[in-house]
Amino acid sequence: MKIFTSQPLSDILAWAYETLKENNTLTFEVLNPDIGRGNYAGESVTVDDITYVYRSYKAWSDLGEILFCRMLTPKILTEHTVQITYEKLDLGDSFHHSDAKEEKYGTASRFSAIHKNEEPAFLSSYLRALRSVKVGTRKRILNLGINTGDEFDLIRSILSQEEYHNIELIGIDHSISAIEKARERFDEGNATFYVHDINDLASLELGRFDLIITIGTLQSPGIEFKPLFMKLVQEYLTPNGALILGFPNCRWMGGEMIYGAKAPNYPYSEMTLLYKDVYYCKKYLQQKKFRVTLTGKDYVFLTGTKIHSIS
Numbered sequence: 188m189k190i191f192t193s194q195p196l197s198d199i200l201a202w203a204y205e206t207l208k209e210n211n212t213l214t215f216e217v218l219n220p221d222i223g224r225g226n227y228a229g230e231s232v233t234v235d236d237i238t239y240v241y242r243s244y245k246a247w248s249d250l251g252e253i254l255f256c257r258m259l260t261p262k263i264l265t266e267h268t269v270q271i272t273y274e275k276l277d278l279g280d281s282f283h284h285s286d287a288k289e290e291k292y293g294t295a296s297r298f299s300a301i302h303k304n305e306e307p308a309f310l311s312s313y314l315r316a317l318r319s320v321k322v323g324t325r326k327r328i329l330n331l332g333i334n335t336g337d338e339f340d341l342i343r344s345i346l347s348q349e350e351y352h353n354i355e356l357i358g359i360d361h362s363i364s365a366i367e368k369a370r371e372r373f374d375e376g377n378a379t380f381y382v383h384d385i386n387d388l389a390s391l392e393l394g395r396f397d398l399i400i401t402i403g404t405l406q407s408p409g410i411e412f413k414p415l416f417m418k419l420v421q422e423y424l425t426p427n428g429a430l431i432l433g434f435p436n437c438r439w440m441g442g443e444m445i446y447g448a449k450a451p452n453y454p455y456s457e458m459t460l461l462y463k464d465v466y467y468c469k470k471y472l473q474q475k476k477f478r479v480t481l482t483g484k485d486y487v488f489l490t491g492t493k494i495h496s497i498s
Contacts (some may be wrong), residue, residue, distance in 0.1 A: 188270070189215040193231070194241050196250075203254055207275060213256075214272045216264055220244050234267045249373040249489050252445055276441030281447050292334055293364040298439075303402075303486075306444050312483035313402075313433070316490045317342065319480065320429040325397040329423065331470050332384045332404030333358030336369035339378065352377055357393060386411055388423070395425045402433030402486065415464060416468060419477060430472070430491040434465055437485040446485050465489060 191199055192380045196200050197484040206213045208334070216431040226241040233408035234378055235237070240330050246260070250383075251258040302310040322328075323346050330338055343351050345475060364378045373380075382390060385407045396431035405412050424430070437457065438445045447456025468489055477491040 189213075190268075191217050192217055192237055194195045194240070196228075196240075200250070203250070206426070206495070207243045207254060207256070207273075212272060214270060216268050216270055217242065217247075219263065219267055220247070221269060237267075242396045250445070255440075256446065257441070257443060258307070266341075276443055276445075278440050282422075283497050290362060290364060292360070293362045294335065294368050295364065299335070299365075301439055302337065304341055306485070308444070308483070308485045310341075312486060312488045313338070313341065313431075314345070314397065315482055316488045317345065319400055319490045320431060320492055322398065322415045323356060325429070327355045327394070327396045327425075328357070328398045328400065329393065329396040330356070330358045331399070331401040331419075332407070333360050333369060334362065336372050336378075336380075338400060338402060339373060341367075343373075355379075357396070358389075359385055359388075361385075386415065388418070393423065395423055396428060397425050398429050398431070399423060400431045400433075402431070403435045405432065406460075408432065412464065413467065417471065420472070424493070427493050427495075429493070430477075430489070432468060432489040432491075433483075434461055434487040434489070435485075436461055436483070444485055461487065 189202070195446045203213055211282045212321060218232060218234070218241060220241070220243045222234065223230070223239075223241040224243070226232065229240045230241045230243045232237050240445050251273045255276050255278060257276060259272040259274055261272075262270040290296060304313075304389075319419050322342055328339075328342070333339065339358060341355055342354075347352075352375065354377060356373070358366075358369055358378065358380045360369075360380075361382065361384060363382050369378075369380045380390060386409070404410065405416060419430070436446065436448045438447070439450050447460050448461045450457040450460055465481065465487055469481065471477050472489075473489040476494050480490045482488045482490070
């Protein structure tokens with residue numbers, strides 16, 4: 188087994204890349220991070236006359252993600268060291284590779300196995316956005332790309348029954364099976380779901396909304412991003428309306444949410460298109476007198492509230 192003591196991370200990364208070319212797993216021995224907790228990565232820790240470079244479990248987990256691996260449960264080897272094992276992710280196990288359209292995101296698809304509300308990086312940022320727009324004070328909420336309703340479910344869970352039942356919820360998605368499931372999940376009478384093309388919202392005659400939410404949808408193929416975004420602001424928001432826009436900065440594969448947006452023609456994460464779209468929306472909303480915040484990591488959340496609205 189490979190043992191790392193004072194070697195720099197660059198050496199470990201190079202070794203890992205080479206090892207994974209021929210193997211589905213790699214295993215190595217390092218200083219137990221619990222021994223040097225409180226140190227920063229790169230600090231020296233000497234134990235029994237052996238000098239180690241300290242790295243936390245978070246650092247080892249991050250390295251696994253960069254290598255497109257999952258980190259298995261570490262094993263204690265000696266009084267001072269642990270065994271770290273990485274296992275390659277099945278990169279083909281992803282809804283991103285599906286050629287389907289309507290049911291690419293249906294209940295029988297690989298996408299249906301994803302529960303974003305169980306991912307801490309998504310949940311904490313989405314909760315912050317909901318609280319920022321004071322979701323309990325909103326009377327009409329529209330969600331574009333609602334799928335089976337997870338984003339409404341979180342709203343339901345954080346509000347009192349009275350607050351929740353005073354809100355009219357409208358969800359739109361192109362997946363028939365996903366909308367059928369959403370209707371089953373939300374049978375209290377205050378939620379309506381449509382199977383519809385969001386490029387053609389006008390035909391539904393929906394009126395205006397106090398809050399519009401769309402996460403991971405506006406940048407989808409077939410969506411006219413800028414015209415649709417401007418139309419939402421101009422024609423579907425009330426004067427004091429708010430928006431929550433979620434831009435994916437991750438990929439889903441092998442049961443993991445992997446940080447970094449994937450752009451065409453790049454073998455690695457390249458985020459120019461992401462930043463370009465986020466900045467466009469931010470600048471446009473600021474021109475319309477919105478207060479805009481950007482939060483998140485694996486999903487970038489843009490939250491816009493009217494500057495003259497109740498704070």
